[in-house]
Amino acid sequence: xxxxxxxxxxxxxxELEETKINLEETRVNVKNLSTQLNxxxxxxxxxxxxxxxxxxNVKNLSTQLNxxxxxxxxxFINLATKKExxxxxxxxxxxxxxLKETKQDLLKTRxxxxxxDDDLSTKLKATEKELAELxxxxxxxxxxFDRxxxxxxxxxxxxxxxxANVKNLSTQLNATEKQxxxxxxxxxxxxxxLKETKQDLLKTRxxxxxxDDDLSTKMKEKQKWIGYADVKSxxxxxxxxxxxxxxxxxxxxxxxxxxxxxxxxxxxxxxxFTAPRPGIYFFSFAGLARLSSSSSSVSFSSYxxxxxxxIGMSHVEVRNTTVNQxxxxxxxxxxDLKKDDQLWVQISYSDNSSSYLYDNIFHQTHFTGFMxxxxxxxxx
Numbered sequence: 001x002x003x004x005x006x007x008x009x010x011x012x013x014x015e016l017e018e019t020k021i022n023l024e025e026t027r028v029n030v031k032n033l034s035t036q037l038n039x040x041x042x043x044x045x046x047x048x049x050x051x052x053x054x055x056x057n058v059k060n061l062s063t064q065l066n067x068x069x070x071x072x073x074x075x076f077i078n079l080a081t082k083k084e085x086x087x088x089x090x091x092x093x094x095x096x097x098x099l100k101e102t103k104q105d106l107l108k109t110r111x112x113x114x115x116x117d118d119d120l121s122t123k124l125k126a127t128e129k130e131l132a133e134l135x136x137x138x139x140x141x142x143x144x145f146d147r148x149x150x151x152x153x154x155x156x157x158x159x160x161x162x163x164a165n166v167k168n169l170s171t172q173l174n175a176t177e178k179q180x181x182x183x184x185x186x187x188x189x190x191x192x193x194l195k196e197t198k199q200d201l202l203k204t205r206x207x208x209x210x211x212d213d214d215l216s217t218k219m220k221e222k223q224k225w226i227g228y229a230d231v232k233s234x235x236x237x238x239x240x241x242x243x244x245x246x247x248x249x250x251x252x253x254x255x256x257x258x259x260x261x262x263x264x265x266x267x268x269x270x271x272x273f274t275a276p277r278p279g280i281y282f283f284s285f286a287g288l289a290r291l292s293s294s295s296s297s298v299s300f301s302s303y304x305x306x307x308x309x310x311i312g313m314s315h316v317e318v319r320n321t322t323v324n325q326x327x328x329x330x331x332x333x334x335x336d337l338k339k340d341d342q343l344w345v346q347i348s349y350s351d352n353s354s355s356y357l358y359d360n361i362f363h364q365t366h367f368t369g370f371m372x373x374x375x376x377x378x379x380x
Contacts, residue, residue, distance in 0.1 A: 006152075008148060009145075009148045009149075009152065012141060012144055012145055012148060013145070015141065016138070016141045016145070019134060019137055019138060019141065020138075022134065023131070023134050023138075026127055026130060026131060026134075029127070030124065030127050033120055033123060033124070036120075037116075037117070037120050040113055040116060044109065044110075044113055047106060047109060051103075051106055054099060055099075061091070233277070233279070233371070233374035233376070234263065234276075234277070234374075235262050235263060235370075235371070236262060236263035236265055236275075236276055236277070236281075236370060236371040237260065237262050237263070237368075237369065237370030237371065238258070238260060238261045238262065238263075238265060238266035238273070238368065238369055238370070239258075239259040239260045239261075239366070239367075239368040240255040240257065240258050240259065240261070240266060240268060240366075240367050240368075241255060241256065241257045241259065241363040241365060241366055241367075242254075242255055242256050242257070242357075242359040242363065242364075242365040243256045243257060243359060243360065243361055243363060244256065244359055244360070245290075245356050245357060245358050245359050245360075246347070246356065246357045246359065246365075247347075247355070247356035247357065248347075249346070249347065249348050249349070250346060250348070251346065252270055252271040252272055252305075252344035252345070252346060253271045253344065253345045253346060253347060253357075253365075253367075254268070254269055254270060254271040255268050255271055255365075255367065256268075257363070263276050263371075264276075266369075270344075271344050271345065271367075272342050272343070272344045273342065273343045273344065273369060274340060274341070274342050275337040275338065275339055275340060275341045275342075275343075276339065277339055277371070277374055277375075278337065278338050278339050278374070278375040279336075279337065279371050279372070279373050279374040279375050280334065280335070280336055280337075280371070280372040280373040281334070281335050281336075281337050281369055281370065281371050281372065282332075282333075282334045282369060282370060282372055283304070283332065283333050283334075283335070283343065283367075283368070283369040284330075284331070284332045284366075284367075284368050284369070285302060285304070285314075285329075285330070285331040285332075285345050285366065285367050286328065286329065286330050286331075286365070286366045287302060287328070287329045287347075287357050287358075287359075287364060287365040287366070288326060288327075288328055288329070288357070288358045288359070288364040288365070289316060289326070289327045289328070289329055289349075289355065289356075289357060289358070290326060290355055290356050290357075290358040291316070291318055291324070291325045291326070291327055291349075291353070291355050292324055292353060292354045292355050292356075293350060293352060293353035293354065293355065294352070295350075295352050295353070296319065296320055297317070297318060297319040297320065297350075298317070298318055298349070298350045298352075298353045298355060299315065299316065299317040299318075299349060299350050300315070300316050300317075300327065300329070300347070300348075300349040300350075300355050301313050301314065301315045301316075301347065301348045301349070302314045302329045302331055302345060302346070302347050302357075303345065303346045303347070303348065304331055304333055304343070304344075304345060305343065305344050305345070305346060306335065306337075306341065306342070306343050307341055307342055307343075311333065311335075312331060312333050313331070314329045314330055314331040316329065326358070329357075331345070334372070343369075345367060
């Protein structure tokens with residue numbers, strides 16, 4: 001960008017110099033023409049003076065001639081006077097001829113001067129027009145020069161800022177390279193330390209495995225004689241209910257009301273119980289089935305699922321009678337659960353019926369469970 005502005009500035013400067021030279025030549029030509037015009041005017045004035053003197057001489061000669069002619073009428077004219085008169089007439093004729101020639105020369109000179117004056121006037125007008133154009137061009141060049149000078153100044157400022165930025169970036173790059181070199185050294189040291197730490201961790205893991213095996217063996221031995229009376233587990237028990245009917249098949253039964261949820265193992269919204277610790281657990285479910293169908297028979301079941309597998313059910317079925325009845329459902333189970341095992345209840349009924357699990361504000365649906373015995377060793 002700087003190179004383009006410099007070239008543009010040099011071109012403008014060169015064009016301005018050429019314009020100045022042309023203007024100076026034009027001024028010299030105008031001055032020369034003005035000098036020639038003044039000389040011609042001076043010669044014309046001199047010629048006018050000579051012509052006026054000639055006219056006076058002719059007038060004087062004419063007066064003299066008239067006087068002599070008048071004298072010749074009254075005075076005797078001798079031969080000498082006649083001869084002088086003849087010579088005078090000859091001289092007057094010569095003057096007359098010279099006067100005519102002088103008049104013709106003056107007319108020709110006047111014509112030439114008029115033509116030269118017209119030519120000079122035309123050249124002067126052309127020169128003035130060219131001078132006006134040169135002034136306009138010079139003004140434009142001056143404006144362009146000022147603008148170019150301003151842009152060059154701005155470019156210099158930008159260049160200085162760029163140099164400062166490059167210098168700062170160079171400084172930052174050197175600092176970064178130095179930090180990178182230090183980081184590489186640190187990374188090398190960390191890699192060495194990591195290898196040593198990994199070896200120490202492997203050794204520690206081996207030691208912990210051996211200690212864990214020893215501790216497990218000791219705990220099993222202690223469990224034989226210490227029993228569970230002296231070991232207190234964190235309690236886990238819940239009791240939840242519904243307050244509205246439910247008829248969705250093949251999905252865990254959700255609940256609306258929690259009476260107790262010690263240990264927060266029961267999720268009210270999903271209806272799923274998650275064992276927080278391994279041990280022996282007891283569960284009990286009770287509900288009221290509404291049996292309704294247009295056919296002569298209908299069935300209704302409640303299922304207990306453990307980790308997605310059905311492990312128990314309660315079933316009622318009515319045949320050969322008017323199907324519009326109520327029937328209770330109950331389901332109990334004692335299970336040995338591991339940590340994070342999941343348990344829930346689902347319902348199902350005949351496809352040709354409009355049966356459902358009935359409930360209202362009196363809470364006919366109940367689900368309860370609690371931990372009977374924790375497996376202490378597995379929990380440790």
